[in-house]
Amino acid sequence: MSVVTSSLSEDQQKKLLSLLGHVRLHLLYKASVHGFTAAAFHNHCDQQGPTVIVAHNAGFVFGAYTSKDYTQSGEGVKDEQAFLYSISAGADKPLRVGGISGQCAFTDANTGPNYGALVFLHEDRPVFQSNPGTGFNFQAAHMHGGDLALTEFEVYRVEGLGDLLAKPWRNIVWTAERKQQLMKSIQDYKPDINTVNEARVLMVGPVGAGKSSFFNSINSAFRGNMTSQAIAGTAGKSITTQFRTYSIKAGKGGKAVPLILCDTMGLETTDAGLDIEDLVSISKGHIKDRYQFSPSMPLMENAPGFKKHTTLKDMIHCVVYVVDTNKVSLLTEKMLDKFTTIRKKINQLGIPQILLMTKVDEACPLVAEDLNNVYRSVYIQRKARELSEALGIPLSCVLPVKNYSEELELDLNTDVLLFSAVEQMLNYADSFFENQIVEDQEVNDELELYRSSDHLRPELSRHFNHQVV
Numbered sequence: 438m439s440v441v442t443s444s445l446s447e448d449q450q451k452k453l454l455s456l457l458g459h460v461r462l463h464l465l466y467k468a469s470v471h472g473f474t475a476a477a478f479h480n481h482c483d484q485q486g487p488t489v490i491v492a493h494n495a496g497f498v499f500g501a502y503t504s505k506d507y508t509q510s511g512e513g514v515k516d517e518q519a520f521l522y523s524i525s526a527g528a529d530k531p532l533r534v535g536g537i538s539g540q541c542a543f544t545d546a547n548t549g550p551n552y553g554a555l556v557f558l559h560e561d562r563p564v565f566q567s568n569p570g571t572g573f574n575f576q577a578a579h580m581h582g583g584d585l586a587l588t589e590f591e592v593y594r595v596e597g598l599g600d601l602l603a604k605p606w607r608n609i610v611w612t613a614e615r616k617q618q619l620m621k622s623i624q625d626y627k628p629d630i631n632t633v634n635e636a637r638v639l640m641v642g643p644v645g646a647g648k649s650s651f652f653n654s655i656n657s658a659f660r661g662n663m664t665s666q667a668i669a670g671t672a673g674k675s676i677t678t679q680f681r682t683y684s685i686k687a688g689k690g691g692k693a694v695p696l697i698l699c700d701t702m703g704l705e706t707t708d709a710g711l712d713i714e715d716l717v718s719i720s721k722g723h724i725k726d727r728y729q730f731s732p733s734m735p736l737m738e739n740a741p742g743f744k745k746h747t748t749l750k751d752m753i754h755c756v757v758y759v760v761d762t763n764k765v766s767l768l769t770e771k772m773l774d775k776f777t778t779i780r781k782k783i784n785q786l787g788i789p790q791i792l793l794m795t796k797v798d799e800a801c802p803l804v805a806e807d808l809n810n811v812y813r814s815v816y817i818q819r820k821a822r823e824l825s826e827a828l829g830i831p832l833s834c835v836l837p838v839k840n841y842s843e844e845l846e847l848d849l850n851t852d853v854l855l856f857s858a859v860e861q862m863l864n865y866a867d868s869f870f871e872n873q874i875v876e877d878q879e880v881n882d883e884l885e886l887y888r889s890s891d892h893l894r895p896e897l898s899r900h901f902n903h904q905v906v
């Protein structure tokens with residue numbers, strides 16, 4: 438599994454949201470995955486702004502909301518907005534308990550969350566203590582039924598929705614002329630290197646992030662009608678199991694667009710997903726179209742699908758990481774580690790990288806209503822920042838997009854956003870080519886320089902020093 442999933446049922450989530458208003462919940466910490474310890478809790482939940490604790494015992498879902506940060510200051514924290522709550526199967530309405538006037542909501546220590554009346558993860562164990570009357574008053578039978586063992590313990594960040602920035606953080610011109618202009622500039626693209634005719638862009642990302650859908654969307658936008666050449670969909674495992682290199686035609690039977698989109702199997706945190714060695718082989722151009730991924734065994738040099746001799750035109754010229762906007766805060770440490778390992782390898786190859794944030798329509802209702810809001814949505818901007826920080830990719834390289842998923846008709850705004858992303862990929866591929874040219878020159882110069890002292894000549898790889906992100 439690539440993401441940690443909530444243990445709240447739909448009904449429980451609805452009841453909890455009814456106490457919190459127009460917000461979105463983002464799971465930060467789940468004790469059964471991260472550990473029932475104070476350290477694990479603080480690791481995931483400190484400095485996160487408003488949060489809600491969701492504790493599960495046999496029969497009850499209950500916990501605490503605070504609008505304040507956990508910081509391990511060791512002090513009592515006053516918070517007039519804090520409350521305890523309980524949702525039980527028997528009750529239609531959730532129970533809400535406000536704090537006793539003048540008392541602290543919680544003690545901000547390095548222990549598990551301590552709300553006085555409810556103290557969680559006591560002694561790093563899956564239990565809680567119940568002391569009604571300290572900070573909050575309730576009847577134990579109504580709050581948690583008296584069973585002090587925790588079957589699960591989660592903390593969610595409570596994120597306000599509904600805000601739009603006065604000015605977009607990036608300017609997009611949403612007109613038919615702009616779309617035509619973008620289409621033309623993509624179709625007219627020519628790499629600066631004579632031996633290369635098209636940019637090869639590789640899509641990498643967790644299962645179900647929207648890699649195949651991105652190709653389908655670009656293909657549809659160029660064709661002028663909906664297409665679904667790459668199989669997309671949802672399943673526990675990666676739908677894509679073959680390496681595919683897709684070319685794109687401008688209109689049915691039209692000229693090929695100088696862009697090859699390479700689709701891979703989804704990344705998983707177990708050994709089941711795309712293998713990192715395979716990813717490196719793909720990036721160097723060794724793996725042929727339709728290679729069937731075998732996660733248990735990367736492709737060996739002597740295998741039939743392995744192309745031994747490759748040139749610049751076979752290599753990947755830009756890597757695009759594809760991440761579902763809805764899952765940004767749910768990316769596990771393991772998945773982030775995987776991204777770090779991949780980024781290191783791709784950096785070594787000197788390939789520029791971009792981050793595509795998909796499903797912006799599902800992530801923000803204001804964007805679902807009108808895609809023009811994509812760069813004005815506070816929520817999308819926050820997700821872009823979070824992703825940029827988590828993966829160590831500059832914000833300027835993060836591109837929110839909406840793929841076609843269930844539509845039957847093309848839409849101008851969707852096309853403009855998709856084409857803008859492609860234009861950016863081609864710009865990045867250009868920086869890759871520019872660096873090759875510089876290297877060629879350097880190598881030639883050095884050949885002159887080292888002609889008589891060949892043993893001093895530096896290795897070529899030392900010059901793979903592109904401006905990568």
Ligand SMILES: Nc1nc2c(ncn2[C@@H]2O[C@H](COP(=O)(O)OP(=O)(O)OP(=O)(O)O)[C@@H](O)[C@H]2O)c(=O)[nH]1
Pocket residue numbers: 642643644645646647648649650651668669670671674675676677678701702703704795796797798799838839840841842843
């Ligand atoms: N609403 C919405 N749905 C999307 C978007 N992009 C993809 N989807 C849906 O998300 C699901 C997964 O998309 P895929 O394109 O198959 O994802 P993938 O990254 O290729 O996944 P694997 O091949 O399984 O690794 C599909 O049901 C798509 O229709 C988007 O931008 N918005």
Ligand SMILES: [Mg+2]
Pocket residue numbers: 648649650668669676677700701703
């Ligand atoms: Mg796929």
